[in-house]
Amino acid sequence: KRANKAFRQAFGLTLEQIIGKNDSQIFTTEVAKKMVSGDNLAIKSKSSSKIYKK
Numbered sequence: 001k002r003a004n005k006a007f008r009q010a011f012g013l014t015l016e017q018i019i020g021k022n023d024s025q026i027f028t029t030e031v032a033k034k035m036v037s038g039d040n041l042a043i044k045s046k047s048s049s050k051i052y053k054k
Contacts, residue, residue, distance in 0.1 A: 003018050013026070023032035042048060 003013070003015075008014065008018065018026065023035045026032075027035065
């Protein structure tokens with residue numbers, strides 16, 4: 001429900017498009033699952049995660 005400026009710019013999103021929404025409301029199911037998986041891994045390992053745009 002939060003996204004830093006670099007994330008928003010990488011995906012071409014505005015705060016208005018993100019606020020109050022979860023990953024599956026913004027991205028395709030496949031992308032949302034990958035993002036949630038990455039978030040969970042970061043939480044478990046107590047580290048940050050990085051997303052690289054192809």
